[in-house]
């Protein structure tokens with residue numbers, strides 16, 4: 001067998017099952033004899049096997065950004081495929097069967113759910129209601145800034161929720177080092193007391209996203225002191241998201257930081273949820 | 281994630297998802313997101329597009345979850361659906377799903393050049409990023425077959441059905457894809473050696 005004959009039968013040789021043999025044994029013997037004695041063909045066979053086995057390792061190698069689930073969940077909710085476990089007649093305004101586009105608190109449900117979903121599996125879906133009610137007043141989120149969550153409603157590809165892309169760098173200077181250090185540390189439990197650095201982060205908050213404006217307009221109906229609490233909490237969690245996002249952009253392989261980012265989204269979801277319960 | 285609350289099985293999650301349970305949908309997503317997203321990314325080489333495609337694949341699946349009766353594995357169903365979503369997208373963009381070059385030269389028996397022993401050798405291991413870069417350089421038709429067969433583990437008859445080509449076509453495209461990848465990888469190694 002010549003080199004080019006080897007190459008011609010090579011695909012058959014490479015892709016046969018381990019216990020399969022060539023259609024005819026003579027062929028196989030000739031093939032193997034040639035490959036044993038020809039360095040070039042031996043290399044070729046080894047390289048092609050190597051390429052196939054390296055390819056097999058790629059099958060689950062990539063992790064999608066959290067926003068992918070955020071968008072899926074928002075869409076499923078908007079289409080009524082995800083349904084609330086128990087219909088709650090007490091809060092008809094929040095059941096997302098009302099006309100979707102009309103502004104009301106309706107948007108809060110999908111957005112909060114989607115944000116919550118972005119937090120991966122940290123909090124399972126049933127305990128949320130309890131957590132929320134316990135936390136209404138003392139919720140404290142860590143300092144820091146916003147990755148705007150755009151259009152968490154249908155539209156799929158046309159309306160990306162850009163966690164990563166829209167981020168403006170966090171106001172740097174003194175914050176930068178702190179944020180890098182923070183993302184490597186264990187995240188504080190949301191029920192812990194307020195972080196004194198919150199105020200510092202607030203001074204430099206960017207203009208709010210559409211969803212945030214809607215959120216703010218919902219809470220504006222509440223008593224001034226309560227409203228102020230929501231506003232500062234929203235700023236704080238947005239700051240956290242933005243600063244962490246900036247860090248993740250610079251260090252995309254830092255799993256802790258990504259986890260932290262998801263936690264921050266989860267906190268934001270809780271905040272929406274709390275507001276939702278509050279305005280009933 | 282690290283400690284997914286997988287107290288329920290996939291089968292149970294499917295049943296709960298049929299009832300509209302969000303946590304069940306999310307569990308199904310978490311279980312399969314890496315595989316689906318990786319497949320999309322391999323096929324289109326563009327993270328933003330891959331995200332859109334993964335989203336679309338899951339949405340199509342979840343919309344039809346009520347019809348899932350477990351006659352085939354859930355993952356099989358999902359992966360085939362993902363491939364269809366991606367191929368649909370490629371076709372919509374006018375990219376050849378089956379390599380044109382292949383159909384034109386299928387009878388072409390030009391012997392390849394002998395591989396000289398002076399060639400750079402790939403022995404050892406292949407860096408994943410390098411392999412990804414090489415796959416990105418493949419013409420779309422070759423890339424499709426290579427990804428489906430060597431990365432995803434589809435059989436040639438399945439690929440033929442999904443892509444709409446003959447089994448022989450799938451086999452020969454796979455072989456040519458591997459040969460091209462080998463050349464690209466060798467070239468990359470040689471370049472790397474030159475630049476230190």
Ligand SMILES: [Zn+2]
Nearest residue numbers: 003038040041
């Ligand atoms: Zn030879």
